[in-house]
Amino acid sequence: MTAPILEVRNASKRFSKSLDFAAKLARRMGANVSEETVHAVDGVDLAIMPGEVVGLVGESGCGKSTLGRMVAGIMPPSDGSIIFEGVDIAGMDGAEARKAALEVQMIFQDPFASLNPRMRVEQIIGEAPLFHGIVSRAELSDYVDDIMRRTGLDPTLKRRYPHQFSGGQRQRIGIARALAVKPRFLVCDEAIAALDVSIQAQVINLFVDLREELDLTYLFISHDLSVVEHISDRVVIMYLGRVVESAPIADIFDAPNHPYTVALLNEAPRLDQRRRVFEPVKGEIPSPIDPPPGCHFHPRCPHAHARCSAERPVLREIAPGRLSACHLND
Amino acid sequence: MTIEHTDTAAHDVAPPIAKVQSPLRRFASEFFESWIARVALFMLLTIIVLALAAPWITPQNPYDLAQVDVMDGRLAPGAEAFAGYTMWLGSDGAGRDLYSAILYGLRISLAVGVASGVIALVIGSLIGLFAAYAGGRTETIIMRLVDLQLSFPAALTALIMVAILGKGIDKIIIALVLVQWAYYARTVRGSALVERRKEYIEAATCLGLSHGRIVMRHIMPNCLAPLIVVGTVQTAHAIALEATLSFLGVGLPQTEPSLGVLIANGYEYMLSGRYWISVFPGVALLLTIVSINLVGDRLRDVLNPRLSK
Structure with missing residues (x-):
């Protein structure tokens, strides 16, 4: 190989907006101000x-x-x-x-x-x-x-x-x-x-x-x-700063693994689904300043369970040449 | 091996060249749409030509004391000089023909204005470009310095500088540059900050070009439009400031009268009815500054993308 x-x-x-003088002063006086980091x-x-x-x-x-x-x-x-x-x-x-x-x-x-x-x-x-x-x-x-x-x-x-x-x-x-x-x-x-x-x-x-x-x-x-x-040849899917899935092109369209990939593919216009009413992925993309804990996708994921909001899923190999970061694979 | 690729682009043809007006021509035609701009530019060019041609079209060299006769002092407009020519605009207290003195004075006023404008433009824009490109603390320090400079009244700063440096054309120019560099620095920094974020600068970074090259060849040429506008307006400002200093007696020496010195010379005769000594140089100064400002205004209108149709 x-x-x-x-x-x-x-x-x-990371992009951070450093505090200006007024904000620093406010923090010293006890206000709840912190640097915003994206x-x-x-x-x-x-x-x-x-x-x-x-x-x-x-x-x-x-x-x-x-x-x-x-x-x-x-x-x-x-x-x-x-x-x-x-x-x-x-x-x-x-x-x-x-x-x-x-x-x-x-x-x-x-x-x-x-x-x-x-x-x-x-x-x-x-x-x-x-x-x-x-x-x-x-x-x-x-x-x-x-x-x-x-x-x-x-x-x-x-x-x-x-x-x-x-x-x-x-x-x-x-x-x-x-x-x-x-x-x-x-x-x-x-x-x-x-x-x-x-x-x-x-x-x-x-x-x-x-x-x-x-x-x-x-x-x-x-x-x-x-x-x-x-x-x-290969597709890498990103969501809110993280890679959620990586797979050869054929696999990703035939058998998407990550729920986010599934959601993305469902909404891609296709000739065989002309009569479908399209629904956008539910919810808004969360702010990268304050991302959700655990799996970033859990607030919008239809399969989310307790572990998803607590632990960050690791990107691991689920099949040869295929990587996915989802707790559902365990 | 490469010929077949031209075929793929066949559908993707450039607009025919005739339809695309060159930017310079479009700029010129827009500039001349306004009759005020046409008149102002004509007036400004006339003033410049008259000033440049002064030695050949005036009857007297007012700097050459041999040609100045005190007996001709304070003659009214239209009076005949001792040397035989007619003083159409009268003469001042020292016997200088005002028409000659005004044209020679214009030379000095314009030269001081343009020289200080150009030097301030070069220094100020280099500082502004450097600040915008360096960013961070360097930028903050430079821009606070600019704020400090701009918060002083221009005339006051210039007066202090001239008081320290002394009289003379070179000293006046140094004082005017010190007053004006900050305007250029602030203008250039503003547009350089906008340009710096554009993708072509990222592309230049990615291509491994040196910082100096990116600043001078990529950012600077795209900041020229506002610089031209500020340059014209500031040149008019410099001429007015030089006249102010000379009027106050701290500018140019009596032997090299600029318009400001001429106005100051006639000031004491105003109440005795000899208006011409102050008024004619004053009118010349006014016309110069107004025409430069009108041209500058029009340039601003034409070069400002937000106002373009």
């Missing part, structure tokens, strides 16, 4: 094999984008570690750290906010490879042309600014920018959510083609199971 290309070990990310990501373990496409799914606010940003090296984890090819990213320095950082690139959700509006396309794509010495100034123009062709962009448009392109083309520019530093791992954060449905399919196909051509590994973050179904 090969070693994972990227591993997330017990990683957490556990965006709470002890996540994840291993991704080379060449694998992992879909990361969850409701908005479940911490999937934060996890993606930690994997891409944009934010450091508060606890735990991100391990790229067996080496902890945090422990690296200098050239080694830079190399590892370039190996993992990110594709962003909003194709309008993710491109610098004051730069031409050739600068957007060519800046980083030139900066890191991947290409010389003389080769840059051909290099940019080649990457633009690979991502389905017309190289004659490279002198234009981002506002002169459509949403799908802008997303392709974002992909080209990431590919320009020759990464081996792409984190796609809702990379197609902001696009028209017809363009979504094209961009997904581009991802599939690029994976074959360039031997890429993907962490594909989405809130939409049907998109993930198309592209992924």
Whole structure:
């Protein structure tokens, strides 16, 4: 068995709002004020094999984008570690750290906010490879042309600014920018959510083609199971900062294990259930500032029992290649 | 191996280039929609051209004492000078032709305003960018310093600085920069904070670009619009402040009269009916400041995305 290309070990990310002067004073006087801490990501373990496409799914606010940003090296984890090819990213320095950082690139959700509006396309794509010495100034123009062709962009448009392109083309520019530093791992954060449905399919196909051509590994973050179904080998489901289930794509649709996964799948629109009346998962997603004790899902879970509100379920193997965090499996 | 991919993008065509107006052209056409802006810009350009061309279009160099004759002192507008030319705007107490003195004074006033504006802009925006990018305690300390600076009346700070430094153009510029850097720092910090949270900055971080490069090449160019607006308004402010200091006698020396010095010179003659010595330089100052402010207002309207149609 090969070693994972990227591993997330017990990683957490907390955002806390520190108390201002007035609040500190109030606390000293005896008021019940404490720092508000959001556990965006709470002890996540994840291993991704080379060449694998992992879909990361969850409701908005479940911490999937934060996890993606930690994997891409944009934010450091508060606890735990991100391990790229067996080496902890945090422990690296200098050239080694830079190399590892370039190996993992990110594709962003909003194709309008993710491109610098004051730069031409050739600068957007060519800046980083030139900066890191991947290409010389003389080769840059051909290099940019080649990457633009690979991502389905017309190289004659490279002198234009981002506002002169459509949403799908802008997303392709974002992909080209990431590919320009020759990464081996792409984190796609809702990379197609902001696009028209017809363009979504094209961009997904581009991802599939690029994976074959360039031997890429993907962490594909989405809130939409049907998109993930198309592209992924394996799906990881997150709820309120924790991974609740991880399974190969076929298993998750045929035999979901975790009650949250079941609830998610029930609500996905399908052709064979056209006449159904859809009911959203009952209750609201709880506030991550004050998450419920025990299993985070228990207030909304139809099968919840006493143990669920007391003890945090561990993510364990329930079948080969399948992990789930639910007390019902015991 | 890469050609077939262009096909996939065939349906996803860019809007034809003709429909997309370049931002600069759209900006210009919006700017000129207002007749006030057109008049103000014309007036400002005229003033600048007159000031630059002063040595060639004035009959007298008021700084050259050989050309100034005390016998010409306090002549009314339209009187003939000893040297033979007509003093259309009259002369001041020292015998300087007011028309010449105003144009030469404009040169000094504009130069001081623009120089102090540009220096304050560069220093202030670097400080503001640094504060926004560094964040945390560094940002708090810098911004409290800015608050402290802004809480003093500008004229008072400038007066104190000039009192410490002494007279002279360079000292005035230093004083004005000290008064103004905080406005730029606060403006840039505000827009840099907004830009810093956008995804393209995250992308630049992810691409491993250096901090200096992210700040100067990615954040700074996107903070320019408010900076231009504050820059114009602050330049007008600097000109007014320099005139104030000169009027109070702590600004520029008598031998290099700026508009403020000219107004101060004529002040003592106001009650004796020789209005022109103060009024004409005053009108020139007023027109300069008003036209810069009107241009600045229009720039603010056009560059503010919240007001755009």
